[in-house]
Amino acid sequence: MRSFERIISNIVFSLCVLLLTAAVFRPQLELPGWLQASGRMHPVLLHFPSALLLLMLLAIPFRARWTNIPEFRTLFGKGLLLTSLATVLTALSGVFLSLADGYDADLLTRHLWLGTFTAILSYVIWQLWTSDGLAPSWLNLTSVAGILSLVVGSHFGGTLTHGSDFLSFSSNEEDESGQVRRPPVTDSTAIYLAAVQPLLQAKCYACHNENKAKGGLVMSDIRKMLEGGKSGAMWVAGDPDNSLIIERLLLDMQDRKHMPPKGRPQLTADEIELLHRWIAAGADLKKPFNALADTDSLRTLAYGLANSAPAVQTSGKTYDFEPAKSEDLKALNGPFRVIYPVDYKSPALSVAFFVAAEYKPAMLEECRKISEQIVSLKLTSMPAGDDALDVIAGFRHLELLDLNGTRLSGKGFEKLAELKQLEQISLSNTQVSATQLEKLASLSSLRKVYIWRTKATEEEVMALRKKHPAILWESGYQPDASEELTLTTPLAKDRDKMVFSKGELFEIRHPMAGVTLRYTTDGTEPDSLNSPVYKGPITINEHTQLKVIAVMQGWKKSSVANFSLFSRGIAPSTSYLLNQPENRYKALGVVSLADGLKGESRNVLLNWLGFR
Numbered sequence: 001m002r003s004f005e006r007i008i009s010n011i012v013f014s015l016c017v018l019l020l021t022a023a024v025f026r027p028q029l030e031l032p033g034w035l036q037a038s039g040r041m042h043p044v045l046l047h048f049p050s051a052l053l054l055l056m057l058l059a060i061p062f063r064a065r066w067t068n069i070p071e072f073r074t075l076f077g078k079g080l081l082l083t084s085l086a087t088v089l090t091a092l093s094g095v096f097l098s099l100a101d102g103y104d105a106d107l108l109t110r111h112l113w114l115g116t117f118t119a120i121l122s123y124v125i126w127q128l129w130t131s132d133g134l135a136p137s138w139l140n141l142t143s144v145a146g147i148l149s150l151v152v153g154s155h156f157g158g159t160l161t162h163g164s165d166f167l168s169f170s171s172n173e174e175d176e177s178g179q180v181r182r183p184p185v186t187d188s189t190a191i192y193l194a195a196v197q198p199l200l201q202a203k204c205y206a207c208h209n210e211n212k213a214k215g216g217l218v219m220s221d222i223r224k225m226l227e228g229g230k231s232g233a234m235w236v237a238g239d240p241d242n243s244l245i246i247e248r249l250l251l252d253m254q255d256r257k258h259m260p261p262k263g264r265p266q267l268t269a270d271e272i273e274l275l276h277r278w279i280a281a282g283a284d285l286k287k288p289f290n291a292l293a294d295t296d297s298l299r300t301l302a303y304g305l306a307n308s309a310p311a312v313q314t315s316g317k318t319y320d321f322e323p324a325k326s327e328d329l330k331a332l333n334g335p336f337r338v339i340y341p342v343d344y345k346s347p348a349l350s351v352a353f354f355v356a357a358e359y360k361p362a363m364l365e366e367c368r369k370i371s372e373q374i375v376s377l378k379l380t381s382m383p384a385g386d387d388a389l390d391v392i393a394g395f396r397h398l399e400l401l402d403l404n405g406t407r408l409s410g411k412g413f414e415k416l417a418e419l420k421q422l423e424q425i426s427l428s429n430t431q432v433s434a435t436q437l438e439k440l441a442s443l444s445s446l447r448k449v450y451i452w453r454t455k456a457t458e459e460e461v462m463a464l465r466k467k468h469p470a471i472l473w474e475s476g477y478q479p480d481a482s483e484e485l486t487l488t489t490p491l492a493k494d495r496d497k498m499v500f501s502k503g504e505l506f507e508i509r510h511p512m513a514g515v516t517l518r519y520t521t522d523g524t525e526p527d528s529l530n531s532p533v534y535k536g537p538i539t540i541n542e543h544t545q546l547k548v549i550a551v552m553q554g555w556k557k558s559s560v561a562n563f564s565l566f567s568r569g570i571a572p573s574t575s576y577l578l579n580q581p582e583n584r585y586k587a588l589g590v591v592s593l594a595d596g597l598k599g600e601s602r603n604v605l606l607n608w609l610g611f612r
Contacts, residue, residue: 049086060143084122091119114153194306240279323347350376381405410436434460452476487558499596505537585610
């Protein structure tokens with residue numbers, strides 16, 4: 001045996017012993033922070049040695065084909081030894097990574113031991129390869145065992161990190177037509193189901209599910225999500241600034257506690273603002289859109305995000321038309337007009353427009369280049385008028401059309417008669433009348449029309465349903481004149497100012513006009529008849545526990561808003577910092593600790609002190 005192989009062999013043997021020991025005594029294993037952190041390299045390292053080992057093991061049973069190549073046995077043996085070294089190192093980093101919490105115990109055990117077995121077996125196979133006089137059947141048998149353990153162990157590893165359905169090409173929420181069911185958003189839809197849950201599913205479930213619960217937090221199950229994880233509950237209803245989820249989202253990207261982790265899809269500013277406003281409003285899982293005023297910022301933001309993707313996504317269908325030219329897609333795609341395939345390797349395209357201020361009719365006109373491939377078009381809240389129908393009528397394979405919030409009046413709907421594939425059209429928040437809606441009934445393939453908040457009255461919608469029962473005419477929630485809805489909770493005009501000098505004023509606001517605010521300052525619960533009416537800013541002279549409700553004729557009173565307002569105490573004569581803050585979070589230095597100002601929650605770089 002050459003010295004090179006002898007050295008590498010001794011290293012691999014020593015690592016195998018270390019790997020087996022670490023696997024056996026893993027529950028009692030304690031590692032220094034830097035060594036445990038090296039386990040994070042496991043997902044990076046595993047792909048290359050796994051693929052290389054699989055190829056070499058597959059080649060062993062067919063080795064007779066290459067025996068006529070000079071030095072084949074020696075070269076293949078060196079490659080097998082180096083592959084074994086990489087495999088053992090990968091398995092060892094996996095053991096280190098497993099010391100972090102949040103993984104399904106059963107899946108982790110299976111993956112860990114199959115990985116350990118595969119790594120040690122790779123070294124055994126190299127020993128068999130270099131042995132003389134050994135029956136070839138033993139080498140073939142061990143290579144087959146290595147292939148099986150590698151494939152099964154990799155499957156458990158994939159399930160551990162990506163979920164039990166990570167190899168599935170279809171959703172378990174598909175209907176018989178192969179479409180993913182996503183309920184349309186109406187006035188009676190819960191804000192959590194329409195906007196918050198899809199956001200958490202897209203950005204958080206990958207690390208917080210039944211199989212991989214980082215920090216002990218499972219978000220894929222509502223009951224377990226509300227229980228929280230090892231660091232406590234995800235949020236404090238009504239207090240987003242002291243909610244763990246908001247805190248983690250606003251941490252510096254380099255901070256190991258920042259969520260989602262670096263390298264994962266991050267939340268946008270609007271998505272963070274949605275969570276902040278939803279928690280501030282009480283984090284109610286069942287509160288629907290119609291429980292909020294039309295002008296409520298949470299309602300507006302949630303509805304916009306809930307409709308940022310087509311209500312139904314085509315999946316599993318086959319199309320016989322040619323794909324669009326790549327140069328056309330490249331030219332048309334941009335930040336305000338996004339074009340993407342509706343399914344893996346499908347020629348069918350979905351087109352969505354964003355930011356109304358950037359919309360120009362020419363942007364829709366330019367889509368004629370890919371008119372044959374468009375099956376889904378989303379113009380939600382764009383300033384598109386009836387003239388847009390001239391262009392849309394040319395998208396003859398169109399199946400889903402979202403015109404919610406556009407400037408359509410419906411004049412020209414007869415131009416859509418050529419859309420023989422159109423199944424769904426959304427016209428909510430438009431000026432379309434029942435007379436214009438009647439024209440859509442001639443579309444033979446049309447099955448769903450969403451028309452809440454149009455000019456069509458409920459009586460006219462009922463007539464449409466009766467006359468055209470094959471079409472679902474969804475008008476959303478229609479409030480009963482006798483029904484009382486609950487008012488939203490009053491808000492502080494400046495939600496970040498809670499410390500006052502003597503005599504300073506505190507202001508309250510409510511988004512709805514005509515609402516009366518009643519309050520108490522002695523800690524008792526306010527009522528709608530006897531408590532003082534808020535008529536202007538309240539003077540703060542001492543620590544005050546302010547409780548406020550909103551009342552209005554024909555509405556149920558709001559829940560109580562609690563404000564703990566503090567008066568300034570004795571100012572320190574001298575103060576200094578033992579440790580200097582992070583460069584990005586210096587605020588005003590030590591002054592920020594005694595200036596009586598609360599950090600601006602919407603901009604942590606403005607007046608927050610941050611330490612690492």
